[in-house]
Amino acid sequence: MTAACRDAGLDTPLLEEIGTHFRVSLHSARKYTLRVDEVEKAILDAMAGGKGLSTQQIAAKIKRSARATRTRLLALVARGLVAEVGTSPQDPKRKYFRVDRG
Numbered sequence: 001m002t003a004a005c006r007d008a009g010l011d012t013p014l015l016e017e018i019g020t021h022f023r024v025s026l027h028s029a030r031k032y033t034l035r036v037d038e039v040e041k042a043i044l045d046a047m048a049g050g051k052g053l054s055t056q057q058i059a060a061k062i063k064r065s066a067r068a069t070r071t072r073l074l075a076l077v078a079r080g081l082v083a084e085v086g087t088s089p090q091d092p093k094r095k096y097f098r099v100d101r102g
Helices: 002-007 038-046 055-062 066-078
Strands: 014-018 021-025 082-085 095-098
Touching (some): 038 055, 038 066, 066 082
């Protein structure tokens, strides 16, 4: 849980023992900037135009295989940096959009 919060740019969760109860407090305000490596930065830059792109289109722009690109996209979606729009994971028309945090 601590690592997941750190990866999301959040402060470490507060763990408290209160009598016979246990409380976990998660912070929602970002304290740290999210870390992105060179490949993730290339993916985010490729989506800078605001138009949704397919996995194939992004893979062609960053010169990686579709499978490697899909893996990176899923990680970016999990971290909230990219949004995906499609009817199912197998949807051939699935598009990815960059999420701009302001």
